[in-house]
Amino acid sequence: MAQILFKNANLLDPNEDELQGGISVLVEGETVREVSAKPIKTKKADVIDCKGRTLMPGLIDCHVHACLSEVNIRYLEAIPVTLMTARASELLRAMIDRGFTTVRDTGGSDWGIRDAVAQGLLTGPRMFIAGRAIGPTGGHSDARRRTDFGGACHCCNAMNFGLEIADGADHVRKSAREQLRQGADQIKIMVSGGVASPYDPLDSRQFSLEEIKAAVDEAEAFGKYAQAHAYTPEAIQRAVGQGVRTIEHGNLIDEKSAKLMKQKGAYMVANLVAYYAMKERAAQFGMTADMLAKNDLVIDGGLRSLEICKRAGVKVGYGSDLLGQLQVDQSREFLLRREVLKPIEIIRQATLVGAEIVRREGKLGVVKPGAYADILVVDGDPIKKLELLTGRGEHLSVIMKAGRFHKNRLAS
Numbered sequence: 001m002a003q004i005l006f007k008n009a010n011l012l013d014p015n016e017d018e019l020q021g022g023i024s025v026l027v028e029g030e031t032v033r034e035v036s037a038k039p040i041k042t043k044k045a046d047v048i049d050c051k052g053r054t055l056m057p058g059l060i061d062c063h064v065h066a067c068l069s070e071v072n073i074r075y076l077e078a079i080p081v082t083l084m085t086a087r088a089s090e091l092l093r094a095m096i097d098r099g100f101t102t103v104r105d106t107g108g109s110d111w112g113i114r115d116a117v118a119q120g121l122l123t124g125p126r127m128f129i130a131g132r133a134i135g136p137t138g139g140h141s142d143a144r145r146r147t148d149f150g151g152a153c154h155c156c157n158a159m160n161f162g163l164e165i166a167d168g169a170d171h172v173r174k175s176a177r178e179q180l181r182q183g184a185d186q187i188k189i190m191v192s193g194g195v196a197s198p199y200d201p202l203d204s205r206q207f208s209l210e211e212i213k214a215a216v217d218e219a220e221a222f223g224k225y226a227q228a229h230a231y232t233p234e235a236i237q238r239a240v241g242q243g244v245r246t247i248e249h250g251n252l253i254d255e256k257s258a259k260l261m262k263q264k265g266a267y268m269v270a271n272l273v274a275y276y277a278m279k280e281r282a283a284q285f286g287m288t289a290d291m292l293a294k295n296d297l298v299i300d301g302g303l304r305s306l307e308i309c310k311r312a313g314v315k316v317g318y319g320s321d322l323l324g325q326l327q328v329d330q331s332r333e334f335l336l337r338r339e340v341l342k343p344i345e346i347i348r349q350a351t352l353v354g355a356e357i358v359r360r361e362g363k364l365g366v367v368k369p370g371a372y373a374d375i376l377v378v379d380g381d382p383i384k385k386l387e388l389l390t391g392r393g394e395h396l397s398v399i400m401k402a403g404r405f406h407k408n409r410l411a412s
Contacts, residue, residue: 061095064322066105067162069084075159267356
């Protein structure tokens with residue numbers, strides 16, 4: 001089995017506040033075999049001399065949409081699924097170029113795209129998929145025009161491919177089962193209004209408690225979990241109270257909602273960058289004035305939600321939730337969170353917490369024996385200069401996923 005030895009590295013262990021100098025890391029196959037402060041002796045390994053650079057775990061983005069290649073989702077109606085997949089391949093390649101070796105796709109990508117990446121047919125991060133996001137008629141998953149009636153055909157275009165409308169507990173149950181049959185790693189439901197949907201107010205109540213519970217029960221029956229799109233305190237409390245494990249967005253969370261999340265062990269996946277990018281540039285890509293007005297209602301709550309969750313002890317994962325042409329801003333999330341969090345706290349959210357969310361603790365988000373060899377070598381110390389993790393990977397000399405180099409500027 002092939003071996004690769006990294007030597008003379010400063011190790012960024014997300015469990016620690018500072019780098020550990022003079023570390024060697026031995027990779028064997030797709031996993032880390034040994035991490036040592038002493039030289040590791042091996043005769044068959046290819047050696048990478050880090051020369052004091054920072055070696056750290058690959059990053060985890062817990063909220064992406066690889067198949068949503070347009071800012072205005074309505075435009076996807078004119079995109080066939082073949083072109084959708086080709087565009088997704090470019091977006092996924094760009095994600096791993098930025099150092100994201102694992103992503104959780106929260107609506108759009110199916111098992112075919114996930115498995116194509118796993119089989120090396122497409123280049124990209126390891127994927128955990130929700131399949132189609134499930135919501136009620138008139139809710140955040142309903143992208144139809146007011147002149148459209150009847151159900152949508154999921155095979156005809158990229159807009160309908162990633163969205164599912166279900167009404168009533170039995171229908172939600174069947175829809176969840178269908179996503180699980182299709183290989184979903186988690187079930188995505190909509191329990192409040194959204195920015196990118198045309199007609200639903202942000203504070204609209206979407207899905208009854210019985211419908212939410214049906215999705216949760218079916219996910220858990222498959223050994224999976226439910227995630228919920230939710231903005232308001234009411235939506236968060238209704239979802240978490242029925243067993244939803246992760247709240248997506250949560251910009252308008254209050255102390256009471258955060259306390260409930262802590263009691264239930266629920267996670268928040270925040271994504272501040274989406275709102276800033278939409279405010280700055282979404283109009284030029286077709287986002288409507290009504291949608292941008294809804295964006296203005298939640299943008300200011302992003303940083304406040306991080307502070308509330310920190311006080312309550314709620315774990316927050318790193319998410320970007322960018323659509324289409326705005327996805328170039330994926331790593332800008334690091335700098336936005338820096339307004340209220342320390343750099344190491346943000347790095348933990350993009351490694352340790354992300355691994356917990358996708359249920360791969362000890363395998364992802366760390367560099368230790370037995371973990372997947374998802375490794376970045378950074379040209380400097382991200383704890384002191386968080387900008388090193390931003391941009392398009394310019395400051396990353398090495399990007400490795402499961403023991404395979406995606407990028408290696410240190411090859412001798």
